[in-house]
Amino acid sequence: STQIHLAERPVGWPTDATFRRVSAELPPLSPGEVRVANEFVSVDPYMRGRMDDVPSYVPPYRLDEVMEGGAVGRVIESASDALGVGDVVLHSQGWRDIAQGAASDFRAVAEIPGVSPSVYLGMLGMPGFTAWVGLTQIAHLAPGDVVFVSGAAGAVGSAVGQIARLKGASRVIGSAGSDDKVQMLRERYGFDAAFNYHEGPVRHRLREAAPEGIDVYFDNVGGEHLEAALGALRDRGRAAICGMISQYNATEAPTGPRNMANIIRRSLTLQGFTVNHYSRLFGEFAADMTPWITSGDVVFDETVVDGIENAPEAFLAMMRGSNTGKMVVRV
Numbered sequence: 394s395t396q397i398h399l400a401e402r403p404v405g406w407p408t409d410a411t412f413r414r415v416s417a418e419l420p421p422l423s424p425g426e427v428r429v430a431n432e433f434v435s436v437d438p439y440m441r442g443r444m445d446d447v448p449s450y451v452p453p454y455r456l457d458e459v460m461e462g463g464a465v466g467r468v469i470e471s472a473s474d475a476l477g478v479g480d481v482v483l484h485s486q487g488w489r490d491i492a493q494g495a496a497s498d499f500r501a502v503a504e505i506p507g508v509s510p511s512v513y514l515g516m517l518g519m520p521g522f523t524a525w526v527g528l529t530q531i532a533h534l535a536p537g538d539v540v541f542v543s544g545a546a547g548a549v550g551s552a553v554g555q556i557a558r559l560k561g562a563s564r565v566i567g568s569a570g571s572d573d574k575v576q577m578l579r580e581r582y583g584f585d586a587a588f589n590y591h592e593g594p595v596r597h598r599l600r601e602a603a604p605e606g607i608d609v610y611f612d613n614v615g616g617e618h619l620e621a622a623l624g625a626l627r628d629r630g631r632a633a634i635c636g637m638i639s640q641y642n643a644t645e646a647p648t649g650p651r652n653m654a655n656i657i658r659r660s661l662t663l664q665g666f667t668v669n670h671y672s673r674l675f676g677e678f679a680a681d682m683t684p685w686i687t688s689g690d691v692v693f694d695e696t697v698v699d700g701i702e703n704a705p706e707a708f709l710a711m712m713r714g715s716n717t718g719k720m721v722v723r724v
């Protein structure tokens with residue numbers, strides 16, 4: 394089988410030398426194990442952090458081992474009563490074409506007619522759940538709130554905008570890195586206003602989009618976006634600090650927002666979160682999201698890269714902004 398390993402720890406942006414393609418011979422199944430042919434493999438921003446040898450909420454990747462991460466596939470061989478051949482499963486064995494191990498490492502997921510199982514890596518998986526947790530548990534979204542989300546055309550951001558609208562936000566504003574994405578935000582994802590942050594400064598574009606200010610900021614980007622949001626948040630505003638992708642490949646420490654005193658003046662709440670700490674709420678999220686998907690109240694897109702050997706390129710393309718919605722690799 395084909396696997397992608399971490400070959401060396403990158404400094405700044407990963408390169409071709411960061412990864413290595415490896416052919417591996419898989420042992421026969423032991424009792425209780427299953428073998429799974431992956432159909433879709435996820436590439437996610439958090440993976441950049443795991444390439445560094447620093448302690449975090451998930452341990453760093455080990456050199457010369459598989460790039461672990463979310464994947465969905467179908468059981469092709471089973472030595473377990475828990476899963477049968479043909480079952481669709483979600484797991485975290487990452488960038489490989491064939492996964493195998495104890496059946497308990499794989500979670501069976503329902504096939505939704507007309508919906509690709511890759512939905513479990515995106516809108517009905519970790520990124521969609523992240524959007525839901527950030528809005529409901531961290532930002533305490535209330536009906537009537539004006540919401541701003543950065544990275545709005547990505548996997549998490551496109552979920553944030555739509556969940557916010559469905560949960561009663563009065564106005565939803567998004568920023569993204571291209572005019573095509575901005576058009577998608579307005580015309581497909583139902584944003585009330587959107588702007589291309591390359592046509593900055595962000596604080597000017599945000600003031601045009603939200604002249605009266607915002608109540609909730611969902612931060613996927615950090616840096617200039619966070620400073621602009623701190624300038625726009627109204628009294629008792631809340632910010633869910635979810636990601637700071639503008640800094641993940643930085644080699645120097647970034648400067649912080651210069652307007653932190655607004656937190657005092659306007660009684661703001663900024664709270665960071667890691668979605669893994671909220672897994673007890675996944676069922677509540679799925680009970681919201683599954684009917685939204687089947688009814689079409691929530692729409693989603695995926696950018697698909699073919700071939701497991703292209704997972705590194707898919708990861709880098711996602712970090713550069715080539716994706717709309719969730720970036721996945723089709724095996």
Ligand code: NDP
Binds near residue numbers: 519544638713719720
């Ligand atoms: P996306 O699908 O949003 O893909 C990443 C996007 O980031 C790109 O498409 C690009 O879009 C944007 N981007 C890249 N560089 C910059 C930059 N310098 N400034 C602004 N935007 C940039 O990824 P996800 O939806 O999976 O993740 C979004 C964020 O959520 C990330 O920060 C991630 O780390 C975070 N996250 C946090 C979790 C948590 O538990 N706290 C869980 C999951 C994700 P564009 O064209 O708009 O630039």
